[in-house]
Amino acid sequence: MELTIFILRLAIYILAFPMYLLNFLGLWSWMCKKWFPYFLVRLSVMYNEQMASKKRELFSNLQEFAGPSGKLSLLEVGCGTGTNFKFYPPGCRVTCIDPNPNFEKFLIKSIAENRHLQFERFVVAAGENMHQVADGSVDVVVCTLVLCSVENQEQILREVCRVLRPGFVMLARLVSNFWPQVIHPPWPPKVLGLQT
Ligand SMILES: C[S@@+](CC[C@H](N)C(=O)[O-])C[C@H]1O[C@@H](n2cnc3c(N)ncnc32)[C@H](O)[C@@H]1O
Numbered sequence: 607m608e609l610t611i612f613i614l615r616l617a618i619y620i621l622a623f624p625m626y627l628l629n630f631l632g633l634w635s636w637m638c639k640k641w642f643p644y645f646l647v648r649l650s651v652m653y654n655e656q657m658a659s660k661k662r663e664l665f666s667n668l669q670e671f672a673g674p675s676g677k678l679s680l681l682e683v684g685c686g687t688g689t690n691f692k693f694y695p696p697g698c699r700v701t702c703i704d705p706n707p708n709f710e711k712f713l714i715k716s717i718a719e720n721r722h723l724q725f726e727r728f729v730v731a732a733g734e735n736m737h738q739v740a741d742g743s744v745d746v747v748v749c750t751l752v753l754c755s756v757e758n759q760e761q762i763l764r765e766v767c768r769v770l771r772p773g774f775v776m777l778a779r780l781v782s783n784f785w786p787q788v789i790h791p792p793w794p795p796k797v798l799g800l801q802t
Contacts, residue, residue: 639706643687647712650689665693671745673771677724681744681769683733683762684752685709688716696722701739705732733762739769746770 628634654661672678678698682690685702686709694700700723702713707730717725729738733749734757747766753759 639708642706643708643712647687650687654689661690661693665690665695665748668698668746669695673745678746679744680746680748681736681739683736683747683749683766684756685713685728686751687712688720690748690750691716691720691723694720694723697724698722699724699726701726701729701744703729703731703733703736703739705730732756733765734758735761736765736769741768742771744769744771 625634628637668680669678678695679701680694680698681701681703682688683703685704688702688709691700710728713728717723729736731738733752747770749762749766753762756762
């Protein structure tokens with residue numbers, strides 16, 4: 607197993623060399639930000655087909671977290687193309703955060719396809735610093751397929767605690783499996799429990 611991981615890592619380092627070069631030239635980040643949304647929008651269709659029942663189950667009780675007004679205020683961190691929108695309850699007020707501004711046009715399309723939601727705003731920012739979102743101002747934070755690849759997971763979770771209405775608990779399961787071990791240094795699976 608360790609030899610397989612070593613060989614795959616080596617192969618990835620060799621294949622990734624052009625990317626390191628583009629990064630060195632200062633072009634890689636710009637290219638990724640520009641093209642990633644086009645890739646993700648296609649991938650999300652397939653991923654949602656596979657995960658639809660799981661997502662439906664996961665998001666089925668969101669409305670229970672609504673504040674006294676009865677309107678659920680939801681913040682999605684690392685929203686991408688808005689692929690989770692269709693699973694949110696009717697009338698839900700959605701704020702989106704993503705550091706990549708190129709997702710905006712994909713979000714506009716998702717908003718148009720999900721008229722059951724009340725879209726608030728799209729904030730271009732990283733989850734590590736969401737100062738545009740006020741303390742204790744949201745009922746629910748959703749963050750899917752994001753925490754495994756961010757700079758600082760702990761800082762994002764601190765920010766999540768700050769923006770959530772007081773008294774809530776956030777549970778995040780960070781999964782370790784075969785591919786992250788090949789692509790990144792391995793990290794142990796852990797469940798982070800945070801009381802706001
Ligand atoms: C794999 S995509 C997942 C998108 C969406 N959450 C989904 O489930 O389809 C990862 C997203 O996280 C965003 N992202 C990357 N770094 C981030 C950070 N530090 N804070 C918040 N979002 C981040 C990316 O721009 C991208 O939209």
